Amino acid sequence: MAKFPTKRRLPPGQIETRKWPVLDLGDQPNLSANDWSFSVAGLVSNPIKWSWADFMAQPQTDNISDIHCVTAWSRFDNHWQGVSAKHLLSVLQPKSDAAYLMIKGYDGYATNVPLKWFDDDDVLLAHSWEGEPITREHGGPVRLILPKLYFWKSAKWIRHITVMDQNGPGYWEARGYHMEGDPWKEDRTE
Ligand SMILES: Nc1nc2c(c(=O)[nH]1)N[C@H]1C(S)=C(S)[C@@H](COP(=O)(O)O)O[C@H]1N2
Ligand SMILES: [Mo]
Numbered sequence: 001m002a003k004f005p006t007k008r009r010l011p012p013g014q015i016e017t018r019k020w021p022v023l024d025l026g027d028q029p030n031l032s033a034n035d036w037s038f039s040v041a042g043l044v045s046n047p048i049k050w051s052w053a054d055f056m057a058q059p060q061t062d063n064i065s066d067i068h069c070v071t072a073w074s075r076f077d078n079h080w081q082g083v084s085a086k087h088l089l090s091v092l093q094p095k096s097d098a099a100y101l102m103i104k105g106y107d108g109y110a111t112n113v114p115l116k117w118f119d120d121d122d123v124l125l126a127h128s129w130e131g132e133p134i135t136r137e138h139g140g141p142v143r144l145i146l147p148k149l150y151f152w153k154s155a156k157w158i159r160h161i162t163v164m165d166q167n168g169p170g171y172w173e174a175r176g177y178h179m180e181g182d183p184w185k186e187d188r189t190e
Pocket of ligand 1: 020021022023024025026069070104105106107109137138139151152153154155156157158
């Protein structure tokens with residue numbers, strides 16, 4: 001085994017798990033695909049409101065990425081399918097002063113993400129995991145997957161994104177979690 005692997009996979013302070021723990025505020029919305037819709041407003045040229053049919057009519061992407069939760073577990077090689085953030089942004093056309101997103105779930109949860117972290121090839125609005133619909137407990141019918149930040153940024157039961165020029169805290173960020181949350185820098189708390 002190489003003494004100095006060229007690419008470490010486990011960020012500092014993390015432990016690999018094969019299970020997929022469930023973490024949320026405890027109120028898991030029970031949304032059928034037909035109950036679900038998703039909207040984006042704020043500093044964009046083309047605000048959207050997508051039904052499930054509108055969402056599924058967008059180009060579909062799949063990729064494999066790792067989960068890093070701030071509670072110290074990481075899960076490798078998760079296969080996701082959905083609509084890429086790159087595609088969403090191409091539809092929205094953010095304005096020149098757009099810099100931060102507030103991402104909201106149907107349970108009232110919110111988390112803030114800088115646009116520069118959202119605008120990446122591995123970011124998805126995901127509807128499937130390992131070829132199956134994402135279960136209710138993991139945020140189905142649609143959740144965000146933003147693998148390069150701690151998993152609290154990956155909002156489950158995604159409902160709305162507000163595009164802003166100023167940063168502001170979401171649920172956990174208002175309670176001491178980091179405004180960015182890069183696991184490689186151990187951005188756990190502010
Ligand atoms: N809507 C919503 N999204 C959420 C949360 C939540 O409470 N509500 N919890 C976050 C936290 S703290 C984590 S670690 C992950 C957990 O996702 P999982 O239950 O699929 O592992 O979801 C994130 N997204
Ligand atoms: Mo978390």
